[in-house]
Amino acid sequence: MTRIAIVGVAGRMGRTLVNAVQQDDGATLAGGIVEPGSSLVGADIGELAGVGKLGVTAVDSLEAIADDIEVLIDFTTPQVTLANLAFCAEHGKRIVIGTTGLNDEELAELDAFRDRVPMVFAANMSVGVNLTLKLLETAAKALGDEGYDIEVIEAHHRHKVDAPSGTALKMGEVVAESLGRSLKEHGVFERVGQCGPRDPKEIGFATVRAGDIVGEHTVMFATEGERIEITHKASSRMTFAKGAVRAARWVADQGIGRFSMQDVLGLD
Template sequence: MDAQPLRIGIAGLNGRVGRLLAEEVPTGGAVLAGGTTRNGQTVAGIDCSVYADIAGLAHHCDVVIDFTHADTVIPHATALAESGTAWVLGTTGLSPVQQQAVDAAAKRIAVVQAANFSPGVTLVTRLARQMAAVLPGSEYDAEILEMHHRQKVDAPSGTALAMGRAVAEGRGIRLEDHIESGRDGHTGPRADGAIGFAALRGGQIVGEHSVIFTSGHEQISLTHRSFDRRVYATGAVRAARWLRARVAGLYNMEDVLGLERPA
């Protein structure tokens, strides 16, 4: 007999990505088992069960895809771990305590956590790590430039920070010890080994990210541009389908794409 279709739930069904996920779940061969919205209100044009809280949704699906808000991470981690429901988490801007809740849940359930579910962004981030490992910070300045739509409330973006973290990992350092962000006024010269960030906002740009390595003799740029948020939805559904056969643990999009983890 064929295996039962994967049942996917969507946290934040009425969000920008949530609506796209509702379209992509059946396209990916899975079943849309339901979603959460504030106060459990239905969403026009989406035919599925709606729940006011994550616990109600978790008991009716195999995987929950979550692009909500950092404030929901701890209760979501608790509810999904208790129900044994796998978790695809795309929420960014987590505090150390919120990340600890994700790590604890991953000891009981399978979790894919990523700042960005685009395969292209995943590969650019991996290349940034590899390049940073062979382009020393004493010779190559690393800068990350990102631009998003005018409504975006956080800066640098979660994806930009993930790229910066990859550069830091490649160089064997902590991003928190070398980050330069939001330069303004008389800042003095650029610190040796710094990882710089610049954030631009305007119009309705979905997302543009560049990692730039510059020495006194050359410059190398890695750039990714997203034209449609649907790429995040299709990537998240791919991650949900991949999770079906996984044991408890914390995974990322490199795992989903079948890439070996860096040594």
Template sequence: MNLTVTGRSGRMGQSVIAAIEAEANAELHSSHDKGEDLVAALQGSEGVIDFTLPSLTDDLLEKALAAGTPLVIGTTGHSDEQRAAIAKAAETLPIVFASNYSVGVNTLFWLTRHAARILGNETFDIEVTEMHHRHKVDAPSGTARTLLEILNEETNTSYNNDIDHGRVGETGPRPQGRIGMHTLRGGDVVGDHTVMFAADGERVELTHKASSRMTFASGAVRAALWLQGKPAGLYSMQDVLGLS
């Protein structure tokens, strides 16, 4: 499969290129960086793997739609409007859109959903923590946002109304049903995520720690290969792994 990588000079772009070179069923067709000709890069490409910035997503969608090129989008930090635009593009193109392409993290997503169904948020207090390197620009991370969305779905809560992003001052006792979100940044941490369910007398913690970007890059290449022959639609890494 001939693949295009956007964000060639970025950390993830370099990792994706290495993952393509290590995959017998994939070949690097072209790569692209901001300011270069995206139309030319897409000519003859069978798929794009995108780990860039939300500011570049609109142009990518426009050019991919014109070329009919399937997309694997790993960029995070999109606005609600951009998410809607991605969903709209998926009516024409097959798109895998995921906050994390690690097999381990997607297992964490699955476990979090089932733990939330069993434990709930009436007896158990739920807290989410994430840590990334000092260069990461969006917070909370896309992976943490996905974890919160899963928790919202399973506990009938809202991201906008029921999430406490850190705490400061005299906050008073913890309100029942709220979900805490805590973001840490520092060093060269690739990505740590923990979901905690805490009740009187017991605590359940689900944790994933990534030590290499290659786990995300290899997963993204796997998603691109999975897209071959798929009809238009918006897919997730859960679909790729058969966990949906």
């Protein structure tokens, strides 16, 4: 049984992760972390998640549960994640990171731990999304340089703080790399006013933030006479949570290195 701790256990994703661990026969919940000084310190994690008492109480520091856990799952914020990554390196723990919105400097800091920590880092833990990435690679190689315009459209709930989503950016990166392009050079994230005709090598992005949309992503390959759309729609956060728990069980048996969900699923 892989002993898992969840950071941000009282949040929407944290509560879903508790449920996912409980449903997984190969994992057990060994700890949950809330913000320092939170009134929820000492609360039963199972009751916070609505699954009943589990006998595991929330703490506000990783040090309090360092001896009890094998793998940390972190879907928080870049700075919190980097601090937790350093903790894992110091204490010989493994980590699964689903945090998005990291800038170039933060990504470089994260990557610097690849020789110190066994970690899985992915913009999206969904098995379906990662299969979609593989499909996009195939489609881009077949279509992208044959007069097909490429657009990425994503939609999420009103509370999401970063845009475009990490998943949308990853989809754009996969397409760009498959075509030998740079997303930094050819990605277009805003079109306002008289922006002129579309450059054939553009990879455009459009963002929707509304209601309680869990996550929808479409990559469109459009040319004169036809349009191909590859779409993934998530109807529950559980799809991300189950993927994260699967990654935690997988990385528990891995040596030091930075891995992706493609590695977890055997797609790379």
